Amino acid sequence: MFIMLQCYTSSQKFLYFKLATRSVITAVIVVLVSACGSYRSEYVYKLYPGPELPDSDVATLKFGGGVYAVEIDGLKVTSADYGSVKLLPGVHTIRWESMFIVSVMVNASGFDRAEADKAAILSAGHTYTLEADRTTGHGYRMYLWIEDTETGEAVAGVRKP
Amino acid sequence: MRLMKKRRLRLAQLLSGMLLLPITGCVVVPYPVSHETALVDEFEINDQVHVTVGPRELIEEVSKHIVKHNPNIELVDPLLFRDTAFPSGNWSLQELMKPENRTRVAEQLDMQYLVLLTTVLVETGEEEGFLIPFLGAMAVPEDSTLSALIIDLRQGSIVTQLSATSSGKGRMLYYVIIIVAADPMTESAVISGLSESIAETLAAESHSGRLRIAILAAETSENTGEQTSAATLLSPEELEKQSKKRLFEAKLNNEIGTYCPRADMGDADAQKHIGDLFYHGIYGIKRDLILAYVWYSLAAMGENKEVTKQLQSLVDELSPHQADEAVRQLVNWEPGQCERELNNAILEENE
Numbered sequence: 001m002f003i004m005l006q007c008y009t010s011s012q013k014f015l016y017f018k019l020a021t022r023s024v025i026t027a028v029i030v031v032l033v034s035a036c037g038s039y040r041s042e043y044v045y046k047l048y049p050g051p052e053l054p055d056s057d058v059a060t061l062k063f064g065g066g067v068y069a070v071e072i073d074g075l076k077v078t079s080a081d082y083g084s085v086k087l088l089p090g091v092h093t094i095r096w097e098s099m100f101i102v103s104v105m106v107n108a109s110g111f112d113r114a115e116a117d118k119a120a121i122l123s124a125g126h127t128y129t130l131e132a133d134r135t136t137g138h139g140y141r142m143y144l145w146i147e148d149t150e151t152g153e154a155v156a157g158v159r160k161p
Numbered sequence: 162m163r164l165m166k167k168r169r170l171r172l173a174q175l176l177s178g179m180l181l182l183p184i185t186g187c188v189v190v191p192y193p194v195s196h197e198t199a200l201v202d203e204f205e206i207n208d209q210v211h212v213t214v215g216p217r218e219l220i221e222e223v224s225k226h227i228v229k230h231n232p233n234i235e236l237v238d239p240l241l242f243r244d245t246a247f248p249s250g251n252w253s254l255q256e257l258m259k260p261e262n263r264t265r266v267a268e269q270l271d272m273q274y275l276v277l278l279t280t281v282l283v284e285t286g287e288e289e290g291f292l293i294p295f296l297g298a299m300a301v302p303e304d305s306t307l308s309a310l311i312i313d314l315r316q317g318s319i320v321t322q323l324s325a326t327s328s329g330k331g332r333m334l335y336y337v338i339i340i341v342a343a344d345p346m347t348e349s350a351v352i353s354g355l356s357e358s359i360a361e362t363l364a365a366e367s368h369s370g371r372l373r374i375a376i377l378a379a380e381t382s383e384n385t386g387e388q389t390s391a392a393t394l395l396s397p398e399e400l401e402k403q404s405k406k407r408l409f410e411a412k413l414n415n416e417i418g419t420y421c422p423r424a425d426m427g428d429a430d431a432q433k434h435i436g437d438l439f440y441h442g443i444y445g446i447k448r449d450l451i452l453a454y455v456w457y458s459l460a461a462m463g464e465n466k467e468v469t470k471q472l473q474s475l476v477d478e479l480s481p482h483q484a485d486e487a488v489r490q491l492v493n494w495e496p497g498q499c500e501r502e503l504n505n506a507i508l509e510e511n512e
Contacts, residue, residue: 043217046240049250074211074382076280081217119412 045082047072053086059122061085061094062149064131069097089124093117094156098132098144106140116144120156133160187340194329194345196354201324204277204310209381210254212246214239216280216378219352223278223309224376226356231364235373237270242375245269254379260317267314272373274320274366276359277310279379281348285331297335304328305347307355310379311362321362325355409445413507416444421499424456429463432456435499436468439506440475446506450479454487455494 046052063070063079070077072094077085095117102112114132122128127149134142145157204210214220224236246257246266254277257263267273283305290299305327311320329345363372416438423431436456442448454475460468479487 041217045215045217049244049247049252051244075213075380076215078216081215118415119410 041079041081042083043081045077045085047075047077047085048088055086056125057089058086059089059124060127061087061122061146062127062129063096064129064147066098066100066132067096067130068099070130071095087122089122091119091121093119094130094146096130096132096144098142100132100134100142102134102140103136112142114142114144116157118144118146118156120146122155126150128155131157131159135160187342189340189342189344191344191346191349192329194327194347194350196325196327196347196350198323198325198354198358201308201322204308204319204322204379206254206258208253208255211252211380211382212243212254212257212277213252213378213380214243215380216278219278219281220376220378222352223276223356223359226353227276227360227363227374227376230357230360231372233367233371234360234363235371237272237373237375239375239377242266242270242272242275242377258312258317263312263314263317270373270375272375273313273315274363274372274374275312275314276374276376277312277379278355278376279308281351282306283348292335295337297333299333299335301331301333302328303331303345303347305351307351309355309359311359313366320366323355323358323362325351325358327351327354410507413444413446413503417500417503421503424459424499425496427459427463427496429460429465429468432463433460433465433468433471435503436460436471438503440471444507446503449506450475451483451487451490452502452506454479454484455491458487458491459494 048058061072062084068079070079072085072087073092095115097113097115099111099113101110104110106112112134120128129147129149130144131147132142132144134140143158143160145154145159147153147159148155220239228234228236243252246262257266257275283303286302286304288299288301291297292299306324308322308324310322312318313320327347327350329347329350331345332343334341363374366372416434420431420434424435433456436453436459437443438446439449439456440453454472457468457472457475461472476484
């Protein structure tokens with residue numbers, strides 16, 4: 001149960017940059033982010049040249065909860081800037097990161113981070129989500145995958161069983 | 162009596178803790194810091210620098226500041242600029258700087274200057290203070306840098322390269338999950354500082370006349386544009402073929418990066434996985450029963466129980482000559498072969 005007192009952030013990017021730098025600071029800032037609630041943009045990033053195409057001709061990629069840093073075909077895209085990305089159908093290389101609060105038995109800092117760098121064939125008219133999840137308890141593991149939201153199929157990575 | 166008091170005290174502590182638990186949150190207090198702007202010489206125009214609209218918030222913020230400082234400036238929509246300048250999807254700055262491209266864009270959009278921003282680089286120094294479970298107080302030095310390149314599209318020249326830096330110290334007090342932090346706002350300082358300098362430079366260039374400019378970002382990347390442009394120009398069949406090939410290459414690279422170091426270090430699961438790649442010929446690599454035998458055998462020696470059955474059936478598939486060769490390769494096996502073998506397999510396939 002969280003009751004927010006006050007949240008002033010100059011920019012979400014301020015937090016993201018720090019997230020990537022120091023573990024202890026990262027830990028504290030993640031708490032800060034979760035307490036303040038992380039901002040997700042609704043903007044759409046048209047990541048293809050030429051005129052705007054109908055959704056049936058492009059692939060849509062959305063960011064799932066807990067995904068905070070993304071790079072598509074070598075270009076940086078943050079969830080603070082964009083809520084979804086429109087891409088031409090075909091193969092795209094996608095790198096994304098995620099961070100979870102974990103037991104201190106898993107990671108002494110209380111936080112664990114995972115990164116995936118995958119190539120996936122994205123089809124026209126389909127919507128995909130970058131997902132990240134983890135298991136708890138013994139045999140702790142983080143899973144990162146790209147899910148086709150219509151079929152539920154993992155098109156890249158391993159889906160959490 | 163003393164014991165009773167102690168128990169009461171503990172009970173009071175427990176109750177107050179339970180009451181306080183739901184009241185959590187964070188207070189981030191921003192405080193402004195100064196900035197410095199200097200001329201730099203850090204941009205290199207090559208085919209790896211790409212013009213993007215990616216950092217939307219940064220572009221919007223800088224645009225707002227520039228127009229505020231110089232109302233004579235009119236902004237071209239960044240996406241319109243990108244799509245006009247790069248109709249094929251090769252978003253490289255080098256491509257844009259070709260005379261026919263830059264003059265076409267300048268004329269089509271009736272504009273003269275292009276401002277390219279880097280992303281704000283925030284670097285934090287060594288933290289001072291302490292952090293124990295549920296309690297901490299820390300100070301972290303922080304430096305932010307933002308650079309910009311101003312290009313005259315009609316002349317094809319770089320007007321100037323600017324960089325703004327700002328330093329401050331972030332402070333943080335942390336108790337359970339209540340955080341009080343002081344944010345030095347170095348990022349805001351460099352954004353407003355650099356914007357001011359850009360506006361002044363452009364005012365000097367335009368001699369107080371009307372000026373149309375575009376503000377976008379510059380990113381350095383090896384593969385940007387190649388994939389999107391390829392996707393645009395190819396036929397659906399060719400696209401599928403290319404897609405599959407590139408997917409296989411990328412997946413194989415993932416496999417090499419993930420499993421080879423482990424397999425070479427003697428991880429039996431990873432060795433079995435490499436054996437599977439050779440046995441089934443996954444991701445476009447050539448099916449190789451001899452190498453599959455070598456890797457399955459290594460996995461079996463590493464006590465991977467799953468592999469024993471596969472090894473048995475594989476032995477039945479090998480010809481006597483292949484079996485001899487497999488044993489010879491197994492005896493001569495040494496760490497470091499995994500990546501080379503997989504790369505050779507894909508090369509042979511391509512040939």
